[in-house]
Amino acid sequence: MIDWFHPSVFYIVGALLLPFLRGKIQKAYMLLIPLLGVAAVFAMSAGTYWSWDFLGTVLCFGAVDKLSIVFGWVFTIMSFIGMVYALHVNDRGQHVAALLYVGGSLGVTFAGDYLTLFVFWEVMAFASAYLVFARREPAAIRAGYRYILVHTFGGVCLLGGIILHYLSTRSMQVGPLDHDGSLAFYLILVGVIVNAAVPPLHAWLIDAYPEGTVTGSVFMSAFTTKTAVYVLVRVFPGTELLVYMGTIMALYGVVYAVLENDCRRLLAYHIISQVGYMVAGVGIGTEMSLNGSVSHAFAHILYKGLLFMGAGAVIEMTGRRKLTELGGLYRTMPITLVLYMIGGFAISAFPLFSGFVTKSMVIAGAAHDHRPLVALLLTMASAGTFLHTGLKLPYYMFFAKDSGIEAKEPPLNMLLAMGMAAFMCIGIGVLPGPLYNLLPFPVHFNAYTGDHVTSALGILLFTGLGFFMLLKKLDPEPTISIDTDWVYRKGSRVFMWIASKPIASSDTYVGNVYDTWFTRFMLFFSSFLARIIDVRAIDGLVNGVAQFFIGLAGVVRVTASGLVRSYAATMLIGGVVILGYYLFASLMSL
């Protein structure tokens, strides 16, 4: 029996084979692959597998322990939900890209060495970029281009850090890094936090996720950032810097979300906020906070996926994405509303939902580590989350003024996918036990204490009250918020100006010099050699020799006159001369 099989193989090979299938078989196939992935994760046990010695370093494709198994579980489950959601899409490229994307993500999860990790990291970047491009509108294409540029930047930083790390430690194994403040440390950190969308390097997420396809963004919301969180947990536990970054992130996302009008952009800012919790948990570094980060990632993938699916369903059915243009859908899309609200409650950490049992673990971890300010700020962010995702967004999407759109419920597969995610959100909230068993460290946390439930409910209900009292102030406005990507979006224009004006013109100058002095000269000289030296001189000599002999022959030919008398005379005279010579010679020698 094979003791371990890398689930990425199913996804990547599956992606390569998918273009050859059509119709129902393709749909069945799309569902089969994630199920195979789930089965592979189910059958896993801890250990190191699939190691291969390559050019002097050991590549390890299967470093399996509790941490990677739990991420493997959530990634494969989410991939199944995402595939169900995407069943109705005819664009095969999107399915291939999504499968490759998940395969890359699982590859990073189980990577035991940095080289493998990097390769799969890049696979993820490019596969997900396709999901942005696949919408094929000008804004999407531009956003996708910026996405891939930022990810390439992150990938290069990561690679640089990996190489420096290898040079100093001679080891490629993935594991906690020493906090030695070396360049390798910071480069790898930068590379990972680009993917984790930590401000100020987060703008790609806000830029690209709303521009992706409806189904593609569901995948994207689940994988890139959480894979980065996995790497952070694996490599940077306890890094103090991450605590501050995470906390700031949590508030940053919430603050910007206030200003948002595009529904998926709002959700994207919330991703930043939620990932902030995970990053802060990693930074705190205690067992409870790491457990919190991991479990929060698990829950977040599911409920954020559900939120994106809900928003995506609305966009799919109405064709609109701006809150100013939506409203009054509660009559025509009730099921979507209910499922979306489940996601909204989950993200807000309502009791009996998944966020409650996971997010609070991070906050409790902060409190146990004697960081009251962190705990307070994270709780504030939690309130803000409910405000936007749980209240503002659904209110303006489904209620508020009637925009007069005639919409229907989305197709069955989308509802099923949302239903599955919602079921899991509630399921984890009600029965957190199985999830806690998967967590890397033993869990000494009980979410359902009286104090915790009442304080959570209190915050949330007062947030709700505040929302309805300040309703008018929270009306969406069609504005664009300026975020940190202003720097490189404007900066790139300056760069382009520099490249095109001064540099290009000096290049043209050099090119002209080269053209005159080298190219023209070369052509002239070679033409000279070819036509004068070769044809006239050398060949002339050769032909001249031939001509000489022909001429000589022409002259000598005269002697073959055809007259027998001259031949006879020649023979006679010749014979006499020869005989005479020999006679003379023999006479002389006597």
Added chain:
Amino acid sequence: MNALNLPILSLITYLPLVGIVAICLINNSRQDLIRWVAFGTSVVTFLVSLPLYFMFDCGTWEMQFVEDVPWISQFAVRYHMGIDGISLLLVLLTTFLSALAILSTWTAVTERVKGYMASLLFLETGMIGVFCALDFVLFYVFWEVMLIPMYFIIGIWGGPRRIYAAVKFFIYTMSGSVLMLVAILVLYFMNFEATGTYTFDILDYYNLGLPGNIQMWLFLAFFVAFAIKVPMFPFHTWLPDAHVEAPTAGSVILAGVLLKMGIYGFLRFCLPIFPQATIDFMPIVLALSVVGIIYGAMVSIAQDDIKKLVAYSSVSHLGYCMLGMFALNVDGLKGSLIQMINHGLSTGALFMIVGMLYERRHTRLISEYGGIMKVMPMFAALFLLVALSSMGVPGLNGFVGELLILIGAFKASLAFGMVATIGLILGAIYLLWMYRRVMYGQITKAENQNLKDMTGREYAYLLPIVLFIVWIGVYPKPFLKTMDASVDHLLETVNPRTSARMDGAKPTWLNDVVARVDFQQLAKGQGR
């Protein structure tokens, strides 16, 4: 020693003759059958030659698969055939390219096909015989045998100026080989004076140890014969005409195999039999090689006829082979040998490609093409691959040979090495420029719109060469390891003679030139 107890070399040499007999029995009108029989014969010959590689003992420099029987005993002429590391790959190249050349000329020649195929097969016999012969007279016979079918191929089935090209080729090559015959006879008689026995066996002459001034003249005689064949500047002018006027198969064989005989002759005769003269003439030959490299490349740039361009590129590439050889160190020699094989493959493929263009448009002028990539994309891809191989791009076969040659050349002389490196740039110039003018851009001529991409037959004869181009480029070890023992032994025979100068009399004008070459570096030239 002969591992197989059957005369496999003779078998390979004369199998094409069997094919000729078979062809002669076929009715003239059944052209396809004639072609198939000829192709089948050449394929069988190739297959029979394959065991030579697999049963070759790479550890020894001695001749293998030897056949040695008396032939004309009154003059001590023996039928002595054998191959070593130097000639093994050349024999395989010959059989391989002949089969593909016959396949490539399927539709090009439609009159007197019988005579054409018979000439090609006869040519193959001669070529294999040259590489295997170890007796001077036998070698000379095969050398001359090659000329006749080539003359016919160019002269009957060639282009507009074929008679001029054929006669030029014939007389040029023959005049060189006549000088070689005189030198062979001189050697024959000198050997008798030195040892008291008459022999034409080449291996006996390796130990002769002639005085320096005699060596010089004999070396010069051989040099002229082989320099014309290589071709070295300034004896190269027969090549462009012969190539341009010859049909595709003729060009492929001419460039692929016949040109290698000049270099093979140097390796088999000049270096071992006249080591002193080799050292003395080394600077001149190096200079001529470098001139050939640069000159051939520059003249290529100015060409409009693609076939002429490739012909002059052969002058340039074989200049590299001569440079590597006369650097007289391991790297240079091995580079020269492998580059011979590479050149045979790459330039053979280039001529096949030009033939494909010619069969479609009946013109070889670059100005008549343009934008062909749009209508023939697969052809464009393969053409680019072969052009890159010819340029010496890493990953393909040309790089292996050129790298070794340049390493050897730099070890021998920094100045020559640097000038030769410039030749690499020129090589890229003419090939890439030609490729751009022919394949890229807009389709300027209406006739180019409807060109068909490659047919199955064209794939069949181009892809095997491409396979080897990539194989030798990526993993040349199976090919390089056959040469190790022979090359080492050859260098041992050449280098010790530098100190043991039999006759101090050396032409004084050589002193100045020779003084600039560092003999220390020669003795140290052990690369692998």
